[in-house]
Amino acid sequence: MISEFTRTAVPQLVGHELEFSKSQHEEKFHSLxxxxxxxxxxxxxxxxxxEVCRKLFEDLHSDTRQDDKDxxxxxxKYLAGSAEYAAYEAIQLAAMCLKLVEMAGREDEV
Structure with missing residues (x-):
């Protein structure tokens, strides 16, 4: 279950990433x-x-089976860091999808 804070924060992060992308690159894509x-x-x-997360989990699973707590x-710890990085990538993916949606919406207005 996702907390209400996270449920609210993620769309805000996606929106921020979208605005950052538009400020660093073009306002919209040049083409589809x-x-x-x-x-x-x-x-x-x-x-x-x-995939990095999966491999790290396999290592964690192996350690658990061997009762290797350390x-x-x-x-x-590595899996947590890798999962955070995956979240960054997912946020960027969502932002670029929204950038396309916005581009299509603006073309409909013209």
Whole structure:
């Protein structure tokens, strides 16, 4: 279960990342193809980080099976850091998807 704070904070973080992207790059994508490419890149980065998390969990699982508390704690620490990085990637992915949605919305207004 996700806390109400997190449920509220994540959309705010996505919105902030979207605004940051627009300030660092262009306000909108140059084309649908560019949008798709950027979104694919963010998805691939998220998938890579999720794979790191999976491998770290496998190590933690192995440590648990061997009753190696110290090893499990170390792997849990690394897994927490990796999961945070995966959250960053997921936020960037969501922001780039919203950037495409905004681009499509502006074109409909013209």
């Amino acid at each position: 193809h560019e949008a798709e490419s950027v979104i694919r890149e963010e998805l691939e980065e998220l998938e890579e980080q999720a 090893g499990a704690v170390i792997n849990a």
